Amino acid sequence: MCGLEAWIGDCYLRDVEDGTDYRCHAAVWASDHDTFCAALAAHIEPLGLAIIWLEEALPTSHYLAQNGTLAPLQTKALAEVVHSRHLVELGPMQRVATDGVPQRYLTIEDHRPVPLPDQTGILLWDQDWIAPELKELLFGQPEDEPKMRTYLIVDANLRKNITGVFDLDSVDVPVQCLFKGETAQELEESAPYLIDMTLPDGAWEDRALVPDFHRDFFRNHWGHNTGIFIRTNALMGEVWRHFRKFTLVPREGRKTRVFVRFWDEQYIRLYFPHIADNRERVALWFLRDGFCVRGLLADQDGGKAVREILLQHALFLVDNIPSKPFEITNYDLAPFYKEREQKDLRKLAAALKKGFPNDLKHYSEEMITSLIDEPVARMVAYGFSQQKHLYILAAWSLFFGKTFDQKDPSGYLLDIFKSSLSEADKMSALKNRMDQLSPAKGARS
Structure with missing residues (x-):
């Protein structure tokens, strides 16, 4: 550290x-x-x-x-x-000043479309290729508005986990890698690709006109989070130029660049809801060069649900597009930090449940997680990062109280926590002091 x-x-x-x-x-x-x-x-x-x-x-x-x-x-x-x-x-x-409710520029809707019924016994080419509600979400057209096109940004490596081979060079729909030049060649089988999945004319009514890629995707890939769908009235070249800007971006305050996997479902689940009331960030992602991204969609819960991110107040935003290029800040990383912290906390709770089966037999892992959340955050602020140390400190918080670090009458325990000792030396000193304060050592070893 x-x-x-x-x-x-x-x-x-x-x-x-x-x-x-x-x-x-x-x-x-x-x-x-x-x-x-x-x-x-x-x-x-x-x-x-x-x-x-x-x-x-x-x-x-x-x-x-x-x-x-x-x-x-x-x-x-x-x-x-x-x-x-x-x-x-x-x-x-x-x-x-928020005037009550903060202004939000994205709305987030979760849909649970009814899946297709079992089609066993129906000839393959006579089978429906997509559930009706899902078809409307991904390919439906608004009335009295410009045609909406549908694109898929897919992770070739994740797709290959299902197909077993790289096949994006031989599909029957337009495909373009988001990388260029030598990078596109070197990373051909693991790069992100933009795919135009807009239905051909007549394909809405006539399933015979539906491309093979669509049939295969919804039969074998839907529900595996291999990419995200984009709906916009922009042409493929415009969408490609816009989104490729987000693949490799500078990190604020550093000379390094960050590879941003925005096609990962985590961005739909964590990041875009996080920026929903941030006008500048929404404009950077959803507005560019005279067109707007009307929606981003990803499958959730194994394809049983669809999360849709919709742009709002485009007219208000359109004259205020920031000129500053996108760079990753701590604000952008905050939801991912939080996700990682919660995951680590749940793992710690599971370890405590297993380590103290008798003492914690009446406590669920969820309950343990809620009890150690604040104490662990405080321990991290004191400079602890190793899981073996956080395990002991979390156990002490369970058995001696959330504020056990402040209960030493002499204040010596708190002095150790706030000292400039190394993490290992600090932990050793804490164990010694805890032994002096209590004869019960079960939760401290």
Whole structure:
């Protein structure tokens, strides 16, 4: 783990009780983005606040270098206040005017189309190739509006897991790799591809005109999350130029670039709902060069459900498209960080359930997860990252209380947590102190 230092972040917080939103700068004694989030969350929870999202959470030197003279003087002063015994300092809080309900530029709808009935005994070419409701979602046309086209961005590697071979060079629909040149050649069998799945004229009524690719896709690939569907009135070349810009993008504050797998279902499930009320981000993804992406869709729950992301307020956005190219920020990564944290927390809860079968026999894994959530976040803020250490610390929080670190009458236990010792030395010192405080060692070994 990197050394602890002062980090600065632009924070958007919400009053849990009345829903009021605030913006402020915060300084946090942290080692990375995860410890910044955990320490801030632990600090503001007793204040009745919760994190909505963070922007530009960076080490102070990086933050000041990036913002230069734009960084307020009081923000610089915040960094001088935090240290190992004072982890978080909030700057002045400004209320964010939302007029009640925050403006949302994307709507999210979940559909559960009725699947096709069993077609056993029906000749293959006489079988329906797609369920009616799903057909309407993916290929239906609006009345009195320009024709909507349907595209699929598919991961060739994930598709190959089903087909067994790379076949996108021999299908009967238009295909174009989102990579170019040598990169497209070298990564041919694992690259993302844009496929025009717009139904040919007459194919809506006449199944004989439906391409073989469509039949095969909905028979063998639907439900395996190999890509996402896009609906727009733009032509294939326009869609290709727009979305290929998101494949390899710069990371804010770093010289490296990030490979963005936006065709993964996680973006439908986590990322696009996350940016739904962020006008600039929605405009970057959904509006470009005179056309708009009307919807992104992905199959969920093994193909039994469809999540649809629909653009709203396009007329308001169209004159305000940001000119700045897309770059990945901590705000963009926040939902993925949260997903990973929750996954790790559930694994930790399962390990505790297995490790203490008698003590926790009346506790479900979900209950254990809820009990250790806040203590583990606090432990991470203290600098712990190794699972073997978090396992012990989470166990202590279960058996000695969520705030066991603050129950040492002498305050020595808390001093160890806040010390600058290495993680291993800190853990050793904590074990020794816990042995001194209690003769019961079962949950500490």
